[in-house]
Amino acid sequence: MDGDPVxxxxxxxxxxxxxFSQLFPQYMVMGMSYDEYWNGHAILTKYYREAYxxxxxxxxxxxxxxxxxxxxxxxxxAPVMRAAFGKGKVEPGKYPEEPWPxxxxxxxxxEIRRERENTERFIKRLEAExxxxxxxxxxxxxxxxxxxxx
Amino acid sequence: MADIKKVNQINFDYNxxxxxxxxxxxxxxxxxxxxxxxxxxxxxxxxxIEQLWAGAFLANCRKTSQTIVKExxxxxxxxxxxxxxxxxxxxxxxxxxxxxxxxxxxxxxEWTATL
Numbered sequence: 001m002d003g004d005p006v007x008x009x010x011x012x013x014x015x016x017x018x019x020f021s022q023l024f025p026q027y028m029v030m031g032m033s034y035d036e037y038w039n040g041h042a043i044l045t046k047y048y049r050e051a052y053x054x055x056x057x058x059x060x061x062x063x064x065x066x067x068x069x070x071x072x073x074x075x076x077x078a079p080v081m082r083a084a085f086g087k088g089k090v091e092p093g094k095y096p097e098e099p100w101p102x103x104x105x106x107x108x109x110x111e112i113r114r115e116r117e118n119t120e121r122f123i124k125r126l127e128a129e130x131x132x133x134x135x136x137x138x139x140x141x142x143x144x145x146x147x148x149x150x
Numbered sequence: 151m152a153d154i155k156k157v158n159q160i161n162f163d164y165n166x167x168x169x170x171x172x173x174x175x176x177x178x179x180x181x182x183x184x185x186x187x188x189x190x191x192x193x194x195x196x197x198x199i200e201q202l203w204a205g206a207f208l209a210n211c212r213k214t215s216q217t218i219v220k221e222x223x224x225x226x227x228x229x230x231x232x233x234x235x236x237x238x239x240x241x242x243x244x245x246x247x248x249x250x251x252x253x254x255x256x257x258x259x260e261w262t263a264t265l
Contacts (some may be wrong), residue, residue: 013189015182015189016175016178016179016182016243016244017178017179017182017183018264019244019247020175020178020179020243020244020247023247027247036174037175038174038175038179039174039175039176039209040174041158041172041174041244042158042173042174042175042246043158043242043246044246045246045247046246049249058188112226
């Protein structure tokens, strides 16, 4: 039952002012000023909360990436450490050339870029190959004629 | 006559002056300090709706005389819709503080003032 546990009288309802005052420190933590909270548009708090969540989300990704880099570095050095106690020389793995993609969109863009680079490399190889073949063919023709002229 | 809609505001022009009515947490606090409570609206609807209306002037049109406030109130034709809009605007000062109120447009009040 609601109310004072001793007297049994119903407790006073919580006013809007009470709720505003109670929640104000939370919004100060999110970076909201006194004036924005009390005198600004009511909807501002919603955006501050969303920005705060987004910042936390980004910070979390940042922490994750630091951990991932450290983990990656450990894995790459591990063979060298093993080699120190074994035989033969082991080269450490290569450190990533760029940070890992943070979003799926970024990952997809990177994948497309990689595919494009692969295709360009393939085309260049193909062109070089066909140029070589053409050169060989011309030389063979020259030899067949036996005159050494072009 | 004016037909301006903006999130959580009632905007209109009257006699060459622009009026932008809204509630801030500060003005709601002031209204409660003056004895206003939204819970009483069922018991004293006529008084409370006028207080609710007058309170909406505190944020941006504080210097508007009580006579004009009353005059404008009398000119509003659909009092039921007006009460609904004002109540939502008033409630939004609290509901926007709570995460549950997110991800919908219910809190975005639209109002067409017809004078």
